[in-house]
Amino acid sequence: MVFSITRSLKSFGKFLRRILIRIIEKRPIRDIRDWGISYSLWPAHFTTACCGAEFAAASAPRFDAERFGFLPFTSARQCNVVFIEGTLSRKMAKAARMVFEQMPEPKFVIAMGACPIDGGIFWNSYNIVLAHNILPVDVYIPGCPPRPEAVARSIMMLQDKIKKMGGAKYDELK
Amino acid sequence: MMSLNELKEMIEKELGALAFKVDSEAPNLIIINVEAPNLFEVAFKLNHMGFDHVKVVTGTDYPIEKKIELVYHVSSYTNIDLAKVIIALKIRLDKSNPKVKSLVKIWPSAEYLERETYDLVGIIFEDHPKLERLLLPSDWDQIPPLWKDFKIKTEGIDA
Amino acid sequence: MSEDKFMQVLIGPQHPGSGHMRFIVKMDGDIISEFEPDIGYVHRAVEKIAESKRYIQIVPLVERPILADTANINLGYILALERLLGIDAPPRAQYLRTLLAEINRIHSHLYGLGIHGIMIGSSTIFMWCFADREIWIELAQELTGARITYSYMIPGGVRRDLPNGFNEKLSKAIAYMEERLKDYEKIFINNPVVTARLIDVGIIKKDDAIKLGIVGPNLRASGVAYDVRKIEPYCAYPEIDFDIIVRKEGDAYSRVLVRFEEIKQSMKIVKQVVEKIPSGPIINESYLKLIPPKLREKAEQTGIWKMPAIFINLKPRKGEAISRVEAGRGEVTHYIVSDGSPNPYRFRVVTPSFRNLIAFKYTMPGHRLADIPAIYGSLDYFPPSADR
Numbered sequence: 145m146v147f148s149i150t151r152s153l154k155s156f157g158k159f160l161r162r163i164l165i166r167i168i169e170k171r172p173i174r175d176i177r178d179w180g181i182s183y184s185l186w187p188a189h190f191t192t193a194c195c196g197a198e199f200a201a202a203s204a205p206r207f208d209a210e211r212f213g214f215l216p217f218t219s220a221r222q223c224n225v226v227f228i229e230g231t232l233s234r235k236m237a238k239a240a241r242m243v244f245e246q247m248p249e250p251k252f253v254i255a256m257g258a259c260p261i262d263g264g265i266f267w268n269s270y271n272i273v274l275a276h277n278i279l280p281v282d283v284y285i286p287g288c289p290p291r292p293e294a295v296a297r298s299i300m301m302l303q304d305k306i307k308k309m310g311g312a313k314y315d316e317l318k
Numbered sequence: 319m320m321s322l323n324e325l326k327e328m329i330e331k332e333l334g335a336l337a338f339k340v341d342s343e344a345p346n347l348i349i350i351n352v353e354a355p356n357l358f359e360v361a362f363k364l365n366h367m368g369f370d371h372v373k374v375v376t377g378t379d380y381p382i383e384k385k386i387e388l389v390y391h392v393s394s395y396t397n398i399d400l401a402k403v404i405i406a407l408k409i410r411l412d413k414s415n416p417k418v419k420s421l422v423k424i425w426p427s428a429e430y431l432e433r434e435t436y437d438l439v440g441i442i443f444e445d446h447p448k449l450e451r452l453l454l455p456s457d458w459d460q461i462p463p464l465w466k467d468f469k470i471k472t473e474g475i476d477a
Numbered sequence: 478m479s480e481d482k483f484m485q486v487l488i489g490p491q492h493p494g495s496g497h498m499r500f501i502v503k504m505d506g507d508i509i510s511e512f513e514p515d516i517g518y519v520h521r522a523v524e525k526i527a528e529s530k531r532y533i534q535i536v537p538l539v540e541r542p543i544l545a546d547t548a549n550i551n552l553g554y555i556l557a558l559e560r561l562l563g564i565d566a567p568p569r570a571q572y573l574r575t576l577l578a579e580i581n582r583i584h585s586h587l588y589g590l591g592i593h594g595i596m597i598g599s600s601t602i603f604m605w606c607f608a609d610r611e612i613w614i615e616l617a618q619e620l621t622g623a624r625i626t627y628s629y630m631i632p633g634g635v636r637r638d639l640p641n642g643f644n645e646k647l648s649k650a651i652a653y654m655e656e657r658l659k660d661y662e663k664i665f666i667n668n669p670v671v672t673a674r675l676i677d678v679g680i681i682k683k684d685d686a687i688k689l690g691i692v693g694p695n696l697r698a699s700g701v702a703y704d705v706r707k708i709e710p711y712c713a714y715p716e717i718d719f720d721i722i723v724r725k726e727g728d729a730y731s732r733v734l735v736r737f738e739e740i741k742q743s744m745k746i747v748k749q750v751v752e753k754i755p756s757g758p759i760i761n762e763s764y765l766k767l768i769p770p771k772l773r774e775k776a777e778q779t780g781i782w783k784m785p786a787i788f789i790n791l792k793p794r795k796g797e798a799i800s801r802v803e804a805g806r807g808e809v810t811h812y813i814v815s816d817g818s819p820n821p822y823r824f825r826v827v828t829p830s831f832r833n834l835i836a837f838k839y840t841m842p843g844h845r846l847a848d849i850p851a852i853y854g855s856l857d858y859f860p861p862s863a864d865r
């Protein structure tokens with residue numbers, strides 16, 4: 145008896161959620177949602193290599209990435225962007241994957257520097273991992289290290305991408 | 319103010335038969351070649367002379383001679399005269415069994431440098447307080463990467 | 478005492494106060510009883526890769542580990558290489574090298590100060606330092622063409638001459654910075670919150686500092702007057718008048734003060750360099766000969782030299798060389814073993830951060846958990862440079 149009630153409640157909940165998603169995915173609301181997501185990109189505090197120095201410069205006053213709603217934040221649980229700042233060593237790659245998995249959907253990955261793309265100057269090192277092997281990268285920033293302007297540009301590109309292709313993913317619900 | 323040669327002679331006298339060759343190289347280098355078993359004693363004497371810290375510990379692989387050369391670069395902070403020179407303390411170890419007594423007891427500053435050398439060159443330092451992997455991932459199972467037979471990709475036709 | 482009394486805390490690598498490393502901390506209540514830094518998260522095998530590269534290709538490679546202080550580490554490598562090649566840079570080049578090294582030291586210290594500030598919760602100083610750092614980066618950019626990865630020094634000289642109007646910009650920057658440092662003093666150095674968190678925290682005694690082989694400002698803050706620029710003067714330092722900043726206390730606060738005063742000393746050096754700089758070529762004559770006369774004429778007009786093609790095939794003598802320079806964070810040691818081929822047989826670089834690593838293990842125990850960022854920041858540790 146109780147069992148069947150909870151079950152029907154559950155299926156009702158699922159049904160309700162599906163309807164809500166349907167509504168949210170409709171035009172004006174979806175646009176507003178994506179606009180909201182694109183201006184609140186919060187990367188986790190996770191520095192992987194030397195590009196971090198330029199990333200720090202990008203979030204500092206001169207280049208001020210915060211004007212795009214881009215605020216480095218402490219805990220992965222409250223963030224929605226992983227910013228790969230340069231080389232991923234084998235040890236770090238595990239950590240990067242963990243950080244990525246801890247974050248709630250929707251989440252995005254920006255890979256900064258030549259190293260995550262194809263190894264850059266360290267292409268023949270025995271201890272590096274390429275970013276696309278472990279994470280679904282949305283935007284790459286070439287350069288070694290990329291200038292802070294390029295970091296700002298990458299944020300804008302990610303915003304465009306979110307606005308065009310939709311920010312949220314509902315894989316597990318569909 | 320001591321010249322490089324005077325210092326070299328002083329070291330030669332101090333070490334006596336323990337060191338089998340002492341060289342000097344301008345502008346500031348004195349190279350002491352030592353047999354592996356004497357290393358600890360030589361280090362002890364050098365420390366007594368005022369060379370109080372280790373700058374670099376390097377292991378170099380010589381595959382043809384089947385040897386690994388271990389170099390300690392030491393110098394001084396307290397004695398201005400000695401601070402001007404760097405001593406290279408060299409020993410050669412068998413590649414099949416690269417074991418040597420750790421110098422951490424004499425120079426605590428060698429702790430991480432030795433640990434790194436163990437990690438990357440595979441030299442085993444006996445009596446080291448914590449001889450574990452440092453830079454490489456803990457599940458590393460190949461030969462030490464700084465051996466010459468550990469090949470990495472290179473540019474050119476074989477890339 | 479049972480084992481359960483201790484709690485193990487793992488901090489990092491994804492943590493605002495850890496950088497690219499992990500701390501394995503054993504806690505007894507709120508007191509640290511054992512502290513083990515777990516590094517290697519940025520280990521990219523610079524030493525191994527260097528063996529597969531030509532000597533000139535290593536110049537950008539050695540810069541990558543110390544991205545915040547590239548000029549000094551580059552200088553150290555070039556000095557070691559020049560010792561092997563048996564050449565020297567002409568006087569003007571020596572002054573230009575000193576100029577860039579000091580500009581770099583200033584913005585590297587500002588970087589350290591800013592990061593330390595945000596670690597102990599003072600965002601203002603982070604913002605200020607990083608904003609003012611850009612001024613020095615821009616000066617260096619004018620000189621070299623790159624923001625932070627300069628690759629400015631090459632064997633036998635430097636790549637570019639002083640650009641037009643550099644001196645005015647430099648004196649403006651110095652005047653601005655001198656004013657600014659007074660503000661820094663008010664809001665950071667003399668701030669009661671900062672002093673409360675840093676004074677008598679993380680003390681490294683003089684004997685311990687020597688025993689552990691600490692380097693750089695951390696060593697000088699413990700009362701050891703060791704600065705490679707004075708002990709073994711290189712480049713233009715013998716002709717320049719500056720002081721070594723030494724403090725006795727050895728706590729976190731004194732390390733900050735040493736760094737802070739060194740910014741002033743660096744500005745003093747920079748001022749003298751542009752005053753005293755001699756005229757003349759910027760690359761060694763033996764390399765200059767190899768440049769075709771037409772190119773040379775053009776280069777003399779623009780001040781931008783194209784590297785002679787011989788650089789790709791540099792073959793130093795057989796042997797070994799060691800060099801040391803005083804980088805922003807401390808002494809960098811380069812050791813090259815050459816077998817006479819165009820690639821080094823063994824390349825070894827020991828960076829200041831790696832030498833300072835040992836300080837973590839021996840200073841942290843006995844402090845509270847909340848002191849970790851205060852001490853960590855004060856050591857000005859840059860993880861990629863330690864891991865290489």
Ligand code: SF4
Pocket residue numbers: 193194195229230231256257258259260264265266287288289290541544
């Ligand atoms: S791209 Fe360049 S700066 Fe960035 S992590 Fe790689 S080597 Fe360092």
